[in-house]
Amino acid sequence: MFKAALQTWIWSGINKASSEDFNPTRITNIIALLCISVSSLHVPIVLYFVAQSGYQELLLIIVSASLLTLVPLLNRFKAYLISKLFLIIVFATYILISCLIRQENLNIQYFFLLAVVICPFLFKETESGLMFIITLSFFLLFVGFEFWFYYSSVNTLSFHQQIVKVSCSISFALSCLLCGYHIRRIINHNWQKLSIERERSERLLLNILPSSIAQRLKNSPDLIADYFEQASILFADIQDFTPLCKDLSPRQLVNLLNEVFCVFDSITKKYGLEKIKTNGDGYMVAGGLPIISASHAVQCCLCALDMQDAFKDICKKHNLHTGLRIGIGCGEVIAGIIGKSKFSYDLWGEAVNLASRMESHGLCHKIQVTESTYNITKNCFYFDKRGSIQAKGLGWINTYWLVSRKHKIGNTCTRKITLI
The missing domain is CATH 3.30.70.1230 (Nucleotide cyclase, GGDEF domain)
Known part of the structure; x- marks a missing residue:
């Protein structure tokens, strides 16, 4: 039963018989499930430190996980773009509020860079403009929190060490951004090749069998x-x-x-x-x-x-x-x-x-x-x-x-x- 429920979640909104490229939709469902799973793993830690803003973080996890269950439901109703945007907003809000609750640099902001790398997998080629805006937004959120933590906390490092630390963080963020762009190009190229090969195999099959039988x-x-x-x-x-x-x-x-x-x-x-x-x-x-x-x-x-x-x-x-x-x-x-x-x-x-x-x-x-x-x-x-x-x-x-x-x-x- 668990396996059947998992398959239903992952393939929600996807017509398996269709020749259309359904990878972005499937990945959206998988990422929503992974976000819920990872957030759930934090529950024991949050309960252990319940006296230190634990209730706020527990409430944040429950609300975020509940909202993410709507992602496959939106895909089932063919609201693919809304589903992706909803997933991104919930994810960004969760990381943003987590950083604000802690008020200290626990490297939570690095999850923004994870989104920079994953975003290219969520969008089709026709949505590249929107993908670029969202990816750049995650990059700027990461850089913004890096500077905020730098100026709002007491630094025991020397000025030279602080400059190196900030520059390394920004360089790492830029690397993720460039990697995301490169991944996007590879994905588009592979999808185009896959589409061509699929059409070729369809033509070959139709040369052997009647279309309705095929x-x-x-x-x-x-x-x-x-x-x-x-x-x-x-x-x-x-x-x-x-x-x-x-x-x-x-x-x-x-x-x-x-x-x-x-x-x-x-x-x-x-x-x-x-x-x-x-x-x-x-x-x-x-x-x-x-x-x-x-x-x-x-x-x-x-x-x-x-x-x-x-x-x-x-x-x-x-x-x-x-x-x-x-x-x-x-x-x-x-x-x-x-x-x-x-x-x-x-x-x-x-x-x-x-x-x-x-x-x-x-x-x-x-x-x-x-x-x-x-x-x-x-x-x-x-x-x-x-x-x-x-x-x-x-x-x-x-x-x-x-x-x-x-x-x-x-x-x-x-x-x-x-x-x-």
Whole structure:
């Protein structure tokens, strides 16, 4: 229970799932907790010397500790700047009153220099002006108390020793100020590098997983497995790709596939589909997941037609005598993350098997679809009936060739598509 309460205090006001830099807020909560802890350690000493202004110091500790408990509460309500300023004011007031109560040089003022060093950790780069004012204020408070103690107390040191003592104190304070400035610059530089690396890792993750799945994976380590009652799957494969490999150098082959798949990526993105994976010269796309869409079948058909046209242009450009086989299937799908290393977002189910068979049993330059896909999209496209084919593992199934768009795809067409 104590550990849970401690974690709640430290992470108060921080969204762990956010990509924002939350270090200043977390450090504010930690420093408030440390101030309460250090102040509490003084309670036995204060009680022991209760006759010598002990009651005043005990009251100061109780009031300060009580006020500091508001710091994480302010952060929880997103009052981040107010929380930092409140912490600084309570801390400065506590040290100031402690010095005034004692009326003698007990080196309590050196806690002001501690604040000079810590302040850079509390503020973001956009708050550097305010940070500089507060840091300079702590520095001046320290110097002011040094001179006040020097003039208000009886000194047994020689004049030369007094000058050396004061100059050393001021030099030490200046060193802390410069160290605070240097720490500030290092922190800003490291935060910028961290932000760049975070953005880079986010982009890499989004290249592997759908954005919604990537966000879920970051928020929770739980297994991701979703069921979709109706989705569309598209498989595209280059005809006679293996013989083609023999005529191309490794660099030419990779450049060709990269060009083809980059074009396919743009088409997939254009129609709001989700690229699942590539396998050699195969390309797999899904519609209606991970975000459910009623127009998944139409989107896949549009994507397939554009892929055929784009691949014909690439073949003409590179003088290639090949074509594309595309298969589309609709049905139930299970989607999830598999693996611990090099994990991937993959699909299983009826639609996947159907689409795979549509592609493998298809013909070059043709788009073969299942009867369910035909029934959903027949008002939007022209089809030629192929008839029944025997698909491995599925038996005899009716299939159709997708020929072209029937008319401009718009709201009239998509309204007719409903989830089964």
